[in-house]
Structure formats: structure tokens, C-alpha cells
Amino acid sequence: MVKRPPAGTIPDEPGSYQFKDAHGRVIYVGKASSLRQRLSNYFQAPHNLHPRTRQMVETAESVEWTIVANEVEALMLEYSLIKQHRPRFNVRLRDDKSYPFLAVTVDEQWPRAMVMRGRKRKGVRYFGPYAHAYAIRDTLDLLLRSFPIRTCSPGKFKEHERLGRPCLLFHIEKCSGPCVDEIEEMPYRQLVTELCDFLAGDTDDIVQRLEAEMKAAATDLEFERAARLRDRLVAVQKAIAKQQMVVDGREDVDVIGIADDELEASVQMFFVRKGRVVGRKGFVLDKVEELTPGRLIDRILEAVYGDEPAMGYPKQVLVPYAADDVDTYEEWLTHMRGSKVQIRMPQRGDKRALLETVTRNAGEEFTRHRMRRASDHNTRSRALTELQEALDLPEAPLRIECYDMAHLQGTDYVGSMVVLEDGLPNKREYRRFKVNIPGNDDYGAMEEVLTRRLQAYVDERDRPIEERGDRPGKFAYPPQLLVVDGGKGQLNVAKRVVDQLGLTDEIPVAALAKQFEQVYVPGRSEPVEVARGSEGLFMLQRIRDEAHRFANTFHRERRSKRMTKSALDDIPGLGEVRRKKLLKAMGGVNAIKRAELEELRSHSFLPDKVAEAIYDKFHAGSSGD
Template identity: 45%
Template sequence: MADPISYRPAAGSIPTEPGVYKFRDDNRRVVYVGKAKNLRARLSNYFQDVTALHPRTRQMVFTASSVEWTVVASEVEALQLEYTWIKKFDPRFNVKYRDDKTYPMLAVSTGEDIPRAFFYRGPRRRGVRYFGPYSHAWAVRETLDLLLRVFPVRTCSKGVYNRHEKLGRPCLLGYIDKCSAPCVGRVSPVEHREIVDGFLSFMSGHTTQVERQLTREMEQAAEELEFERAARLRDDLGAIHKVMERQAVVLGDGTDADLVAFHTDELEAAVQIFHVRGGRIRGQRGWVVEKAGDQASDHTSRDGEPDPALPMLLQNFLVQFYGDAVERARAEDRDEQDRVRRRGVDQLSHRPPKPGDVVPREILVQVMPDEADEVTEVLAEMRGAGVDLRVPQRGDKRALMETVERNAKDALRQHKLKRVGDLTARSAALQDIQEALGLDDAPLRIECTDISHIQGTDVVASLVVFEDGLPRKADYRRYRVKEAAGDGRSDDVASIAEITRRRFLRHNQDKLAVPDETEFPDEQVEEMSTDHRRFAYPPNLFIVDGGLPQVNAAQKVFDELGIVDVTLVGLAKRLEEIWVPGEEDPVILPRNSQGLFLLQQIRDEAHRFAITYHRQQRSKRMRVSELDAIPGLGATRRNELVKHFGSVKKLRQASVEEIAEVRGFGPKLAATVHKGLHPDSPDV
């Protein structure tokens, strides 16, 4: 690996115009391509203090050994050149939004003499039209089965087709009229191609024409007293309606639009795109990609707090996704033209998708991309017509955008759970952690603690437990931090030390570590576990959320209590560094490590559990806020008052004698409470 300082361009040698730059490695391979409005300002970011760079970006600059750039006339040209170079060089550190190979699709082999329709998963191939992707495999098969009533196209494999061609009799589908049986000459190749054209037209969204034709034929058959044919056409029309009903109308104005949304964390981003044609959802796609280069950010998407990297992610996605789609459309058009020339056909058997089909008139996004005007211009050039790129603000489109955002959020969550969801992945994750920390055995039981507060108020902590890589929620704990309570200051280090002490206070006595409640006799911690049971046994690995200061504070507690059989580490969120007590440098796990994903999941679960408890405590405090200022009234007695009277409003109506009836209250304290609630009244 090369030190970035060794190939840093000389000061002032980088132009300030817009352009595109390439990082190359020792073998002159392009490892990253980026664009910038101002090349000097952008490239200087890569040669700052490497510890301030995102981990993926830091890995890239150390992998590279040189950087070069090309100045262009405008930012639109920079966008186009960046896309071209990414396609040409396929750089390893660029985010590439490729078609998801796991989604099922409906495919039609238009390049064959006798095209066939079939269920398909995998990369796209030339000479094949694809529809979807669908969310479930059964949806593809059921749609195909319904449409075969109306469009009896061939669905058999080449081997089955050849066998029945030699036998001279059709297969079962031919006998039940779900195949036009071109294998035995029931229809000619030209007639079969016409059936395929109708199928392609219907799947492309031209459904009204098919409905009208079937309705007209059914009415004509009824007038001619051909009731059997009319009944069959009626059933065909019912099958068409059933297929269309599965594509629910989401936009009543018949809009053609694509909706794009992202959800991110520090390392990855999930993108979802819904294709709406004629107001109906015609397809859905999704990717989870690793953030890198200019798109890297240490921020995580949260409600109402967008990731600052989202505009850049959206910009790159829009140019790359629609650029690839237009290229595929043009390739299909060339394939069809070649087929026409080879067979001497007068006209195209079906109309391949045009750029105007794959780049819709309206593209809705959750935030506007960087350089929105330039992106819109590039998309309009791809489409050959104007493109409306905007953020929906209200109505059905805003509601559908929220659905797309939820899908992106769920996709990222499922992606992370999938990595630790099976036994093999969990075993690999535990082994990664064992090797990285130099443990004798895999950490089968891992505990993690996290602190939550707002400017030092309502300070709480969580403790989550994972066994064999899976959460053990029965052993979860949550604490109210006592030493920081009420002082209005935030001291995560002291809070970590307190929670560690309470967790391990009895560790060496009976190996049944529970938070010590006798240390704070005036107030008992609520819900110490979800089932009020003690820990069964100590952890192999104890994680604190934080860096070296938090780890050192917890280690002091370990030294004080004589804990030597539990491994202690800290997980710093910004760069996902693992800090070990006594070590100056952190342990860095590879970005694709199963062990790192497991540690992230544990840390995120601790954060979620702490946030939930913090919100509960904050709400409870706000409900009894009028009692906070009364001297001599602690949290336990405040709770007793609210529990006894039901609300602060009813407590305010009570007399001193009624207050004195509450458990733990005497006449003097009751008078103090009454005076605190009625400051303007005369002394009782």
C-alpha cells in the first residue's frame, strides 16, 4: 500500500474547474472514479489527515498509488464522463447499482424463432425481454398461468419442444389450450409471433387495447349465438382483470413515475425504486450497497434527520441506473433490428422499450440530489424529452414515497439480520471476533451497555445480551444512572463506570452478577430484567459503547473488583473501531467481516433498548414535573403520590390530611407538598 502523501499532487497544480478524476493502484488499474465542481477542493479532501476519513475512503487512498484528472467544460459533461468511466473501468471502490439477481422476473426469449415465456432469476441476457422484478416467485408463475389463457405462448424448454416436435403431438398445455402448440404446426411461427407480440404489449402496460378487443369479440360471439366461444372469452377477460387487480392503483391520476428512496448507516445504503405506470406499481427493485468515496458518511439515516450523503448517493444512482436502463433499451432495439435483417421481415414483430419508457416523465425522490439541475439535464437527454425531478410534498405521492422509504429501511435491516441469521454466518462472526481479539475460545455470550440522555438529564443505560450470536431478551437489563442524575451534566465515562460496577459487583462472589440495589437504598431501579431473573452466568465478552476513555473507565472498575475472566472492549461508532484496554491503537475489522456486522447489531440493539427506556423516563418525569421542585421529595415518593392519587391534578385538589395518608408521608412532609403545589395560598 502506498502512503497518500507519496502521490499527493503539488500545491496549486490541481485546477479549480469542474472535472473527473481517477485513482489508480500500483498496476495502473483504476480503483475509483469521481467528479467535482472544483477539482482542487475535492481532491484536497483525500489528502487530509487519514484518520478523519471514512474507513472505506481511507482504504481507497492507501490502495491507490496515483491520481489523475480530466477538466471538462461543464458539470453536465462531468456527470456524463464519470458514468462512462465507471462503466469502462469498473472501479472496485465505486458504488455500482446493478440489477438484483435474487428477484424473480418474467422473461420472454424474443431472440428465438419460436419465443418462449418463462420464470427467471439471474443476470440479464441479450435477446430476452424481462418484466418485473416481482416480490415473490409465485406471483410470476400465477401471472403467467393466468395470461396463458389469453396469450397461449410457448413455455416449454428447448428439449421438451424438440421431443414433442418429433412425437408429432403436443404436451398437456397444448391439449388444455394453454399453449398454441407451434411444435406440431397448430400455428405457424408467424402466428405464434403475433401471440407473443400481444403478450409483450400487455406486459408492457398496454392493457386497455387487450380488454377492448376481448370485450368486442365476446359481444360479437354472443350476437352470433356462439355461446361457448363467448363464455371462453368471458373467462379470458376475467383472467385479464385478475392480473390487473394484483397491480393496485396507487396514483389515481394515471401517472407514470419512478419513486426512489434510500436508508443508510455508517457503512452501507439500501435503495428502493418503485416503477409506477398508469398509476399502478409495475415493478420494484432494491439494492444494498457499500458506501465509498464521495458518498461515504459517518451518519445514519433517522426519522427527520437525513444522511448528509443522501444527495450524492441519489445523484450517482440516478445517472447510473437510468444510464444502464437506456443502454439496455438501445441494445434490445439493435437486437430486434438485427433479427429483422437476418430474417427478411418487413417490420418489427414488437416494439422494444424506448428511452422514454425506461426514463419516465416524473421521478420522485426523498431529497433533491446534488447538482439537481445538471442531473435533470442528463436525464432529459437520456429520455429525449423533459424530466420532472422533484420531492413530493403532499397527497398520494407523498404517502407512496413514505412507503418506499419504509421498504428501504426494512431492506437494510433484513440485510444486516441475514448476515447473522443462520448458523454458519453466526459461527463465522464469532470466529472473526475470537481471532481479532486473540481469545482462547469464541465468545458465546456477549453483553453490551450503552448510555442515553439529553444534556445530562434522565440518564439511563441498557445492557443487552447475545448468546451464540442471537439476542437473549430475557437477560436484558436497564438502569437509571444515579451518579449523574439531576446534575445537568453529561459524563458518559462516569456513567459507563457506574453501570460496569453495578453489573459486576457480585461477579467474584457467586458468578450470578446482578445490579446491586443495596448501594442505593432510597430508590430501587425499575425493571432490572424483562422476567426479573438473575444472570445465569457471566459473559465471555463485555462491550461498552465508546472509545478509549470509556474502555479505560470500565477497566478501572474491573481492576477494582478483580475481574480477570471477562474480555473487555469498546466499540467506537464513528469509525467502527474496537478499543482494547491498554492498547494505543484500535483493532480494525474488515468492512465485510461477519464479526463486525455482529458487533454492530449488538451495539445497535443496546442503543435501541437504551433510547426506549430514556423516552419512558423522560415522559414519566414530564408527567410529574410540578413535583420536582418540592424539597425533600425524591423520585420514589413522587411516584407514590402519583400512584395514590392517579394524577398531579387530583393531588393538587387534596388536603394536607389526605396527602398525609400516603405511605411514607407524615404531617410535615404533607404540608410541604401542599405548599409546593399551592405557593400563593396561606400557610396551613
């Protein structure tokens, strides 16, 4: 348990503080306008603390702090540390969906529109998020008649550029045909700009311009052009009709609705731009720390706006109740946006009605989440208890690791490690191993993989705290149950590695044989009785199958790379960048093979020695200059 720092050593200044466990891992990060006042709250009689706070204090072995200039800097430092360390006692955001966005690749010569998920990248404008990918495709289907920009992949674009023929989308007027020079770059850029403006909510100017152009074309007796503009205008108006106007004044507002209990909170967000809902998002927060309603708002604001959201920062954030320190968060968001941002609790009118709608959405989603979790949680708890009893483990195995090998007749040997935490796959913790074992030797491969993984844990555990740094290593946590795919032979290998590293009393091992789904543990010649059809056996089968899938996927990747090895590989001085340039300049590998030495030397990016090495590779026995 952490001891109270000596009196007078804690500064009465703003800053961030970090509690660390016995291994030096950061387990909680907080911020305070006065570190002395805030930290003193943790060092009172344990029975006066909230149960979660008491558990954190009892787990911690030390506390450190960093002084900053003001509360906004404390907030920014706290968010940065939480993101870096992912402390176990801080609120955790569990977003089980990778929400799709409508993305426009404005950094390309001919930008395209597409559905994108996952990490955001520079040079792309994002709109949304949307609840479902089909909602994006429906929206695009309407808008492409008005803003016919390309949606094809780079490979498809280059193929039609080479063929000199456009694809079907051009013929049905859903693409302007940049691949075959049917449109110049500046008019195409104008289409892209108009599409982005429309998706950002600037619809009035576009409608007015299309109406004016249609009337002008009709006046000039250009009836075909007028008809095309009329069709574009109708498509735009249909798309606008799908975006309900929810607030007056064409404002940019984010609306946060919350439904919660003592353990979790369901959060729903509506993104309103120019008065219309252009995206929505939902997630669940685990309340692993003590939270007042105001502090819950604090954590949600940090989670949502810590990294710049795809739709940018709004002018107003509507919340159901006030943050604990509204002024600090408004100052922080104002700094991030570059102009004034307000955090408000609407009391009446359209905004109050909108907040109530979002809150109802949060409540409905929370009900669905609890129904799913009740089933899942009870099942997983029962499975972990069954495994603890069947395998005679000292505690329920909250972290289970399973290992499997994959190869093809002794080639491209690989190993996999998959992890279940609290009965759920933690793919962030999965690991893949390249195995250096000659021939077909599953036992040797398993021994190499387990030794590498467990030796890394031992090294990390035994390092002095001051040498570890702030971030734990990738093998810093030991399994509470180590499972290998196989029978007694694989089990004996795992047992031998664990014994050699002195981890016998710390890490239990077991093996799951494919035949008859039998479970073996050290010291018993007969398999352990784990009831067929039980939740415990099903959990072992699931992690074994996942390890098998993960190993096979990695094995196929390695084999594919080996089989598609280029003739240009292994030429001294010809790296990836030069190889790509040379292929582009020469038109392919066959042209390079036929090229004369002088032709290779003529490329400015290719040094003479590299050109000679390429020539010698494909002209064995020929003389150079």
C-alpha cells in the same frame, strides 16, 4: 500517501479523477464540475477529513484526471470507470439476490414466456423484476388463458413438432399449439404483442377489444367462441386486479425509498407503469466513502440507471431528498431515455403516499438485513480473530485462498482455488486449473497449480506500473492465508513453492487434514490447537469443503466432455459451425457415416477436402474418386 499536485496543474474544468495505490490500482473514482476545486478538498489537514476519506488519501500514491466537455460527460465517464475498476473506496452495491424477470423471447420465430435471471440479452423483453419466481408463475398461469403462447423449452418444442402431437398445455388451452401448426405465425405474433402490452401496463385497450369480440361473437351466434373470449376476459380482469393502481394519470414512475445509517443504506424501488406497480427491487449499499444524503441519491441513480434497466427509463423518478446536482442527473436521464425525465420529491398526494410506502419497505428490509448482518459479522470477525491467534498470523486473514485437486485414477486432473474475503465466499475470484501431470501424483499437481497462481502474482507485482494497464490482473492480490486440503505432504509442497518464489514472509500457509480435522503449519510437527467447534475451525472446514466441491464439479465437467466426444471430432476442417450444419442437413452422425463421397460433396458449405476427410474417416480402406 498521495502528494498534492503542483499549484496550477489541476484544471478548472469538469472531469473525472482517479486515485491510485502504490501498485497502480484504481482505489477511488470521482467526478467534478471543477476538478481544481474538488481535488483541493482532499489535500487539507488530515484531521479535517472524514475518516473514510482520510484512509483513502493515505492509501493512495497518485491522482490522475480526465477532462471532459460538461458535467453530464463527467458523470458518464465516472460511472464507466467505476464499473471497469470496482474501486475499493467507492460505494459498493451489494445485491444478494438475482431477481427474477418474466421474459418473452421476441427474437424467436415462436416466442415463449419464461422466468429468467442474471444477465440480460438482446432480443428478449423483460418485465419485472419480481420479488419471487412463484409470483411470475402465478401471473403467467392467469395470463396464458388469455394469451396462450408457448412456455416450453426449445427441446420440448422440437420433440412435439417431430411427433406431430401437442403437449398437455394445448389441451388445457394454455398454449395455442404452434408446434403442430394449430396457429399461424401472424396471429401468434399478435398474441405475443398483446401479452407484452398487457405486462407493460396497457390493459384498457385489450379489455375493450376482448369485450367487443365477445359481443360480436354472441351476435353472430358463435356461442362457443364467445365463451372462450369470456374466459379470456375474466382471466385478464383477475390479472389486472392483482396490479393495484397506485398513481393517477397512468404515469411511468420509478419510486426510490431509502433507510440508512452511517455505514450502509437499504434501497427499495417500485417500478410503476401506466399507474400500476409492475415490479420491485431492493439492494444494500456499502458506504465506503463519505456521503451526504444528496450524494447518496447520486450513487443510487448511477447504480440503477448506468445500464439500461429492464423496464426502461421512466418519465419521473421519485426520491426522498434531492440529488446534489439534480439538473445534471435529469439531463443525463433525459439523454438516456430520449425524452424529458424529472427527478422529484413529492410533497403531497398519491405520489407522496407511495414514496412513504416504499420507504417503509426499505426500513423493514434494513431492519432484517441488520439482524442478519449483526449475527454474521460478529461470527466472521470472531472466526478471523481465532485464526490469527491460533496460526500466529501478523494480521487477521481477510483474504483466504484454499486449493484442492480432483482426478479419477490419474485422469482428467484438475485443481481449484476458492476465496473467502472478510469471511464470505467471493465467487468472482474463484479459479479452475487444468493440470498436466502424468499418473496419480497429487503432490505434483498441487505444486503445478500453486506455482502457476503465485508466479502470476509475482509477475504482476513486479511489472512496472506503466505496463500494467488500468485493470489489475486476475491474480493481482496475494492471500493473507493460503490453505491446502491435506496433511503434512501437501503442506510441504505449499511451503516449497512459497519459498522458491520468495514469498515466505508475505504469504502464510496452512493445511487442513480431513482425518480428525487437524490444522498443520510449517515448522511444527504436531497439529495446531484450533478448538473443535470453534468459529475459526468451522471457517477452515467451510472453505476446504467449498474447494473440494468446486474441484469435483470441474472434474465431472471435463470427464463428461471426454466421454461424450463425438465421432466427428478431430476431422481436419470440420469446425463447430460446419459440424452443426452437417448434422442438421444429414439428420445425425449415423447418416454421415453411411454417406457416399458425392453426397457429402453436394453440400455447399462443405469444401471438397473436408468432405473427403469425413468420408475417409468412416470408410477406411475404401477408395474415393
